[in-house]
Amino acid sequence: MATGRTHRPATRSRGIPEATVARLPLYLRALTGLSERSVPTVSSEELAAAAGVNSAKLRKDFSYLGSYGTRGVGYDVEYLVYQISRELGLTQDWPIVMVGIGNLGAALANYGGFASRGFRVAALIDADPAMTGKSVAGMAVQHADDLEKIIDDNGVSIGVIATPAGAAQQVCDRLVAAGVTSILNFAPTVLSVPDGVDVRKVDLSIELQILAFHEQRKAGEGQDDTADEAGTETPAAAAKPARKGPDGDVPAVMQA
């Protein structure tokens, strides 16, 4: 999700819906698996199952790309792999920089999963002088002072931020100023970017909180509608100012 103020004015590019774009990599992964097993063709039903989506949705998604199927048969696996790759822009080389080579950054650098697709780690950057020159994933970490030059020299347009939250916005600003127009942010902060720059975020903590919500709901299912269990009524913690609210802290789960 593009963070920042931008409610994208729709994918105005009269083409592929955002939701579809987000699923293409999923299809691509499933297709790659089939390709490796030398499966020649696949039906929408089979592929949908492999990708974990509804088959009608898959067909509609593909219809945005063109008519690449054959009725009565299905889709040619190799051909589809190529078409989706091209649509996603994976037939070209994408040099990326990774900023903040700490625990997470180092793990990401060691991850081979994205190097396999068009992505290539052009540089690892960290602000800690002690890190500079150290080899991570077979690559020497470079100092943040050279960030602008590195981006320029390598024609980088995609950056990954794995610094502490406090440094993220600053790093982001420098990346953008240097010409980066797509950012993947692992730091738990909202990044502000100018129009034309895409930001996507990955946040473990948020994912867990969403799971916890549903988990809590499951636990309180069946009877207790007011999702309230042992000690939810945390007494003091409420810190509820004396006014509003149906006094106490009635968990008004539902309202008119």
Place this chain on the structure above:
Amino acid sequence: MATGRTHRPATRSRGIPEATVARLPLYLRALTGLSERSVPTVSSEELAAAAGVNSAKLRKDFSYLGSYGTRGVGYDVEYLVYQISRELGLTQDWPIVMVGIGNLGAALANYGGFASRGFRVAALIDADPAMTGKSVAGMAVQHADDLEKIIDDNGVSIGVIATPAGAAQQVCDRLVAAGVTSILNFAPTVLSVPDGVDVRKVDLSIELQILAFHEQRKAGEGQDDTADEAGTETPAAAAKPARKGPDGDVPAVMQA
């Protein structure tokens, strides 16, 4: 999103929309920041800016929780922190297990960000005997053989999978069989789970591919409106001809 066959039958729990739930952690983070700076109240406009969303959306989101604001003033920060925490189920303790303590798993274990909210790492589990007993993030790694016992002993209902893709489904099955009902999956695979189990996934590679798509689009912007054949350097294989393949592959395209 719940992977697998289940298209969730909507958040049938007559209550908070899924999209709203996904934003609550964002609001919570912004509010926590305000709380630490001892800001007593905040308007929807200010908070929305801090969370990177539209203020109308924020107000509507909060309206699902109840009427916790004061017109003409705004929202009481502490009170709202509590309400959202409670709604997300963060007022209780959530023991979690992490399976697959490799590069990524270790980085996640070292991450303090989720330990601060109700989450507590109950155990680190790995199948590699060489890992067993090793200390990661101040905690001894336990062997996968004991997975069921660990989950049972600690009352774990949330699991994190950071194993290689090939092992993920198997690990997932064991987690579910042992009683885990929420899974956060970092392995690039679609997990099949029975109804009632939630799966969320984090996939760096997918995020980058989505960014690449938009990046490619930006590059080809300005003129060519007919977004059929973007002038990528792909020579012949543009349309439907039987020719194909970036990496010299089997053509085999009978697609007319």
Place this chain on the structure above:
DNA sequence: ATGTCTTTGTGAACGCGTGCACAAAGATGG
């Protein structure tokens, strides 16, 4: 050719999410 069978591609209906715009609520000042 012709018929049958499979599977695509898509029109249409529906539901969810978003954002606008405004009335109502309450604070604040006189």
Place this chain on the structure above:
DNA sequence: CCATCTTTGTGCACGCGTTCACAAAGACAT
């Protein structure tokens, strides 16, 4: 107590995304 000003809470409209259901397209057998 009344007037004014601020900000919430929400009715409403709109657009996107999902799903159903089916006609059309093609493969394949006869």
